[in-house]
Amino acid sequence: MHNETLRPESTPDELVNFRPLVQPVQRGSAKGALVDKHGRRITYVRLSITDRCDFRCTYCMAEEMTFLPRNAVMSLEECLRVARVFVGLGVNKLRITGGEPLVRKDALWLIERLGALPGLNNLVVTTNGSQLDRFARPLFAAGVKRINISLDTLRPERFRQITRIGDVHKVLNGIAAARTAGFRRTKLNVVMMRGTNDDEFIDLVQFALDNELDISFIEEMPLGDIHGRSQSYISADETRDRLAERFELLPSTEDSGGPARYWRIPGSTTRIGFISPHSHNFCDNCNRVRITARGELYPCLGQNDAVSLMEVLRSGADDDALRQAIVGGMGIKPLGHDFTQQMEAPQVVRFMSMTGG
Numbered sequence: 328m329h330n331e332t333l334r335p336e337s338t339p340d341e342l343v344n345f346r347p348l349v350q351p352v353q354r355g356s357a358k359g360a361l362v363d364k365h366g367r368r369i370t371y372v373r374l375s376i377t378d379r380c381d382f383r384c385t386y387c388m389a390e391e392m393t394f395l396p397r398n399a400v401m402s403l404e405e406c407l408r409v410a411r412v413f414v415g416l417g418v419n420k421l422r423i424t425g426g427e428p429l430v431r432k433d434a435l436w437l438i439e440r441l442g443a444l445p446g447l448n449n450l451v452v453t454t455n456g457s458q459l460d461r462f463a464r465p466l467f468a469a470g471v472k473r474i475n476i477s478l479d480t481l482r483p484e485r486f487r488q489i490t491r492i493g494d495v496h497k498v499l500n501g502i503a504a505a506r507t508a509g510f511r512r513t514k515l516n517v518v519m520m521r522g523t524n525d526d527e528f529i530d531l532v533q534f535a536l537d538n539e540l541d542i543s544f545i546e547e548m549p550l551g552d553i554h555g556r557s558q559s560y561i562s563a564d565e566t567r568d569r570l571a572e573r574f575e576l577l578p579s580t581e582d583s584g585g586p587a588r589y590w591r592i593p594g595s596t597t598r599i600g601f602i603s604p605h606s607h608n609f610c611d612n613c614n615r616v617r618i619t620a621r622g623e624l625y626p627c628l629g630q631n632d633a634v635s636l637m638e639v640l641r642s643g644a645d646d647d648a649l650r651q652a653i654v655g656g657m658g659i660k661p662l663g664h665d666f667t668q669q670m671e672a673p674q675v676v677r678f679m680s681m682t683g684g
């Protein structure tokens with residue numbers, strides 16, 4: 328794996344003159360702010376708590392994956408500490424992801440504590456839904472505000488092909504369990520793949536309408552050592568045009584704090600989102616960073632630069648050192664990514680399951 332990981336003690340040239348616009352909080356004070364060198368305020372962290380998954384989606388992972396050894400993965404206590412320090416720096420939205428976060432042993436232990444963190448007002452989870460029939464209730468009780476569930480097809484055979492091992496019925500049960508548990512505005516995430524699921528977009532929207540779900544269509548990104556993605560790429564505009572042949576779509580200014588742009592269908596509560604990292608790059612307003620299960624801070628999904636928080640965590644250093652490493656990471660957040668040139672040959676060879684979606 329190719330990672331240009333920065334060691335916290337080494338200051339790269341581009342960081343020499345970098346000063347966060349607002350200094351991080353002093354120990355014990357309530358609020359801070361993270362601002363990158365392009366002036367973007369970072370308020371949203373995606374935290375991957377495992378690289379393991381019970382599915383092997385073809386666009387996300389290799390068929391044969393070598394997972395991280397257990398001691399290379401942040402402990403749940405380390406995850407909690409990292410989250411707490413980010414919240415002290417003004418982060419108010421945290422997405423728990425993976426891999427599949429709900430296959431991590433004792434994930435609930437962490438999620439319950441995150442749910443009680445003062446200042447964190449938007450705790451959300453992205454899951455493949457396979458474990459939700461067991462976990463939906465305790466997640467709701469823990470204070471999780473919203474769940475995103477990946478669902479690229481409703482057809483059992485196709486589902487198995489895309490996930491290589493998954494059972495769509497388990498996911499459909501999980502979606503129902505989320506509703507019964509009290510979750511509203513649950514969102515389906517659909518990766519658009521020409522020749523694989525593009526004949527089902529209308530059915531998927533209808534499913535969302537029937538079940539009072541939101542739904543987002545995602546342009547496939549060239550992450551991980553998978554070649555030839557330009558064959559399957561579909562732009563958000565093309566999908567929207569196709570959906571508009573069946574549904575009346577009204578543009579909406581709603582913002583869920585993430586990268587999706589939304590449309591509404593009159594008479595329904597369903598929001599139809601489009602996440603278009605290729606065709607309508609949203610980097611100008613990026614408010615996010617990602618933490619991998621092995622404690623790397625990636626300021627941009629589409630780049631290889633990262634800061635190792637794990638080294639700080641395991642060095643015995645205090646929270647000030649951790650804050651310093653995080654603030655340093657803001658200095659390497661690039662202006663943006665460019666996926667479009669990379670569909671045949673990805674420059675980011677870590678799989679999405681490594682970085683966390």
Ligand code: SAM
Nearest residue numbers: 387425426427453454455477516547548679684
């Ligand atoms: N296991 C959980 C799940 O399935 O949602 C969380 C992790 S998964 C990596 C998070 C999201 O990333 C999913 O919605 C998945 O569809 C999306 N994803 C994975 N690889 C992708 C790619 N190459 N392009 C676009 N989205 C991708």
